[in-house]
Amino acid sequence: MKGKYKRAISTSTAIIIAVVVIILIVVGVVAYFQQMGSHAPTSSSSITTQSSLSSTSQSQTSTQQVIKIGALLPLTGQLSSVGAEAQQVLMYAQDQANSLLKQLGVNMQVQVVIEDTATNPQTALSDLQTLYSQGVKLVIGPFSSGELRQIMSYAESNGIMLFSPSSTSPALATPDRINGTIFRDVPNDTYQGAVIANIMYQQGIRAIAVIWRGDTYGDGLVSVVNKTFTALGGKVMLVARYDPSTTDFSSYVSTLANTISQLINQYGKDHVAVYDVSFEEGASILQLASQYPQLTEVKWYGSDGTAGVGSIVQNPVAAQVAVETLFLNPIAAPAHTVFYDQLTQHFNKTLQAYSYITYDIFWIYFYSVLKVGSDNVTAIKSILPKVAAKFYGASGYHLFDKYGDRVSGVYQLQIVNKTASGYEWTIYGIYDVTTHTLTIGFPPATQPPQGYLYPDDPQAQSKLSSIS
Incomplete structure (x- = not known):
């Protein structure tokens, strides 16, 4: 029994040892091939690498480059109707641009970031600081010259680009602006002042009484009108300069009425006019004027500050005075x-003139960013004037003088008309600065020249490639 038992144990032991050996051999073989697979360029390794690259590519595709364009808009305050409309236009342009980027296959998104300046210079500065803290380097606005004057230094010191659609004060066309970071997409008021002075004189006016807001904008424009109208042989009475924060204009309008009475006695009512330089507060001034017959029997002339503003046509008394006096702006x-027509049709109304310009500024910024591939201000400021020169937008051509102000020889003249549904701004005519001629009506729509960029342009990339 003992012998048989020993043989049984030996046999069992041998079997166990054999199994262990086999297991060790199998483990060794598997380990060997795993080690080889981690180094050798086998098909299995290629698939793994390709899979990793694919994941990386998908991650990069899902991460869009977001470009922020800031906007300093007067959503409240003395230009609120202008600001509200500009906001709507910018949201529309943003949607168009992002759809175009998808169509072009560009992994980028544009985001408009809006701050309300309330037409207040100090608020505009605070708003600009807020935009800067959010990484915004390209800014549309501000709308008034007083605001622009307040924030220019901060913008230049911090590498921010400003592009105003409506600041026109001649006082801001200075050599310190020749650094390529501050643009105004309108001519300065050296031109506007000459235009309105010439129109008044051509229409037989020989004496004007002036009421105006006492800020950078108002003072600059009135200075040009005073100089030009006087040189033509007319008389200028600087009657009422008011603080922009004024809300009660009773005393100013009373003084204006007394002066107009004196001028009528001297020149006759057909040769006397009121020249009003205001913003939204123009509605209050016109409403008060309705209380003085002498103010409603002479012509009134205004500026781009009142052209198209909603407060006047929304106030029936003010609007009626504007109609009776042929208030020309x-x-x-x-x-x-x-x-221009496409934008008008989209919003189902004729927009305020600066809304078309605001729309164009967005596209000039957008195409400049698309050209350089970022919002780097150093790169943008060198290319933007060239992009603008090849852009034909809702407001036409965009060329700039040495100060960064738009060069234009044409002014639109707007008046208030009464319709079956109320009051509305309409185009009275077009004034050509170069020929000093007034054409009644509105010319037909024009197409962009061959090769020019235009809003929502599907061929933008190929056209941009030709700009160096």
Whole structure:
């Protein structure tokens, strides 16, 4: 029994040892091939590498480059109707641009970031600081010259680009602006002042009484009108300069009425006019004027500050005074283009002139960013004037003088008309600065020249490639 038992144990032991050996051999073989697979360029390794690259590519595709364009808009305050409309236009342009980027296959998104300046210079500065803290380097606005004057230094010190659609004060066309970071997409008021002075004189006016807001904008424009109208042989009475924060204009309008009475006695009512330089508060001034017969029997002339503003046509008393006095307001003219019509049709109304310009500024910024591939201000400021020169937008051509102000020889003249549904701004005519001629009506729409960029342009990339 003991012998048989020993043999059984030996046999069992041998079997166990054999199994262990086999297991060790199998483990060794598997380990060997795993080690080889981690180094050798086998098909299995290629698939793994390709899979990793694919994941990386998908991650990069899902991460869009977001470009922020800031906007300093007067959503409240003395230009609120202008600001509200500009906001709507910018949201529309943003949607168009992002759809175009998808169509072009560009992994980028544009985001408009809006701050309300309330038409207040100090608020505009605070708003600009807020935009800067959010990484915004390209800014549309501000709308008034007083605001622009307040924030220019901060913008230049911090590498921010400003592009105003409506600041026109001649006082801001200075050599310290020749650094390529501050643009105004309108001519300065050296031109507007000459335009309205010439129109008044051509229409037989020989004496004017002036009421105006006492800020950078108002003072600059009145200075040009005073100089030009006087040189033509007319008389200028600087009657009422008010603080922009004024809300009660009773005393100013009373003084204006007394002065107009004196001028009528001297020159006759057909040769006397009121020249009013205001913003939204123009509605209050016109409403008070309704209380003085002498103020409603002479012509009134205004500026781009009142052209198209909603407060006047929304106030029946003020609007009726504007109709009775043929209140004529010049504004740097958006050319009548097919894109002007497209924007008008989209919003189902004729927009305030600066809304068309605001729309164009967005696209000039957008195409400049698309050209350089980022919002780097150093790169943008060198290319933006060239992009603008090849852009034909809702307001036409965009060329700039040495100060960065738009060069334009045409002004649109707007008046208030009464319709079956109320009051509305309409285009009275177009004034050509170079020939000093007034053409009644609105010219037909024009197409962009061959090869020019235009809003929502599907061929933008190929056209941009030709700009160096």
